[in-house]
Amino acid sequence: MNLLQLIRSFTRTADTGSIAAAARSLGISATAVGQNIHRLEAHLGVRLLNRSTRQLALSEAGALYLAQVRHIETDLARAQALVTSGDIEPAGPLRIASSRAFGRHVLAPLLPSLQQRYPQLQLELRLSDRAVQHGPEAVDASIRIGAQLEDGVVARPLARIPFVFCASPAYLQAHGWPQEPSDLRGHRGVLHRFPTDGRPLRWGLRKGDQRADAPLPPGMVCDDIDALAELAAAGAGITRLAAFVADPFLRDGRLQAVFGADSAWRPEPMEVYFCVSDRRDFTARIRALFDHLQAGLPPAWRA
Structure with missing residues (x-):
């Protein structure tokens, strides 16, 4: 038995x-x-x-x-x-939980090369924006942003990803180009409602030592990051997107950055963490995943 x-x-x-x-x-x-x-x-x-x-x-x-x-x-x-x-090649099941957008745009392109390097790993990627319980849900590691961190997890900084405030060219032409955070009061916001508690996430801006929360009235609210990008591209208003979502829209001109490189005010970055339930959980499989993700991220994003 x-x-x-x-x-x-x-x-x-x-x-x-x-x-x-x-x-x-x-x-x-x-x-x-x-x-x-x-x-x-x-x-x-x-x-x-x-x-x-x-x-x-x-x-x-x-x-x-x-x-x-x-x-x-x-x-x-x-x-x-x-x-x-020890020196044994990482093997066995490796269950990874992530927010939907980060998992779709960042993790999914990186994981195949991890499995090619360690073919004995059995990778499972679970995408959800809700809170994750590592033990009850048999999750080995989770990738979370600061607002998603659950009590009791061990979190290591993984990345600092730029946020982009952006809107369609037609919207900005019709409603004006904000120069200061206070200018946002006269605009429509396309906001992300966070599934864990239903509240829209705050948008932080910094200029040197100054910090301000964007006073943006909600014109539309959505719980999916990719849908926010499409809504903004269709002229719904100004939204805030992580760089990995915004970049394709900026490149093809469907969106334009607000508070971009020529602005004194810059959006605060998104803090991303690699989480396990206990420090002793950093086994060979977990270390291989953490090291692989760090190496695969753009250098400017590394925490």
Whole structure:
């Protein structure tokens, strides 16, 4: 009997709320997960899960057992990674969570070369702008901006990516070109609503030691970065985009930068962090990912 395998089936089922979801996370069949839990209950002589046609719930004994075995599973995985990392080529599953825009525009182009370098890695990229729970969701590393950082994660600076305030040429011709942050009061904003709490993110500007938040009235609000670019290009107003989204629109002239290189006021950059749940999680696989991303980013973005 592989007790650790039985424990993993139990903890993953408790975390995900269903045997089917636990099976998908573990990469085994739902039947195997169910059998593992039955074997664990038989081994312990107690019922760990109360089952009904609609849901699974931890029994009192199950809740006590889960609290005790969770750290054992984590410590065993870390111990195995620690003693096998050495000079051995990184291998095994590597689950990476990222915000949608950064994952789509930055991570996706970089990850294939990482897998080519380390073919034994099994990469999984999960894109979401919501909060990510590393343990319950079996995430090995996440790439987050400052506003997304969850309590308790270990965050290493990865990049400082320029933000660009921009609008369509037709919009700027019709409504004027702002020179100072206060000029934005008379413009329409195309704002990003952050999914974690529903609030529009603040737009910061700096001129030397001075700082100002852009007083931009919301004309339109959207929760998708790529859609913001299209809205602004269609004349909806002024938006703020990360350079990796804005650059193609600036190159082909569909958008023009406001507070650009010729302005004393510059948008504050986007701080991007590489996150794990614990310092001990920097195994060979995680270090390989971190080093690869740092090397692949434009030099001007590196933190």
